[in-house]
Amino acid sequence: MRARVCFALLLGAMAVMGTAHAEGGCPSGMYPIGGQGVRGCAPIPGASAGQGGASPPAPPRPTGRWHDAWGAIAHSRSTSLVGTATAETSRLSAERTALKKCAVEGAHDCTVVMTYSNQCFAWVVPGVVGPGTQSGMAQAPTLEEATELAQKECRDGAGDACKPFYSDCAEPTFERF
Known part of the structure; x- marks a missing residue:
């Protein structure tokens, strides 16, 4: 009978030990903080998110966005007139602006010779x-x-x-x- 009681106590102790915590009573991925009778646990910096229920850090949020800038050059071979565009928001807008500026003095054969972005x-x-x-x-x-x-x-x-x-x-x- 005495052997059975000791065995039961031993099994009970093993079950309790299975849920034991790391140093200072903190779960894995945490470390003890506090003192003077006040104790707590804090996550270990860089510890895996899967340990101790710690959640992963939030991904960085964008603070803004970049907008492309376009430029274009149009040229007339017959008149040597040139039209330019800069700081346009699209390729099409830059090309249209350059062609319009080239034709403003009467050139009818303006063509876009170069576009560029950023x-x-x-x-x-x-x-x-x-x-x-x-x-x-x-x-x-x-x-x-x-x-x-x-x-x-x-x-x-x-x-x-x-x-x-x-x-x-x-x-x-x-x-x-």
Whole structure:
């Protein structure tokens, strides 16, 4: 009989130990806090969300959104008129604005020669025009890079560096919530 009672006590103790808590009486993923008779548990920073019932941190909330900016260049071969657009909200809007500005003085053959978004644009032209000359256009993240790339495309009749004709940066804007 005595052996049965000891065995029952042993089983009871094991059952209670199965629900035992970590150091200081706190569940897994928590640590004891307090002192002077006041005790509690706090979550361990970086502890797994599945332990101790701690919930995962909330994902970061956006503070705003970026809006693309578009630019375009339209050109008339017959009149050499040019139309530009910058800081437009869409490619179509930029192209329409550039074409409209090109045609405002009577050009009827304006075509879009370049569109760019969230970048800079540079157009350089030869100082001396003649056979084999051509202007250069380029877009890049910075105005310096765009100008350098445009210079590489340009051919001047005298072999000199081409002259800046037009440049712009269509920079995106941030809208805060």
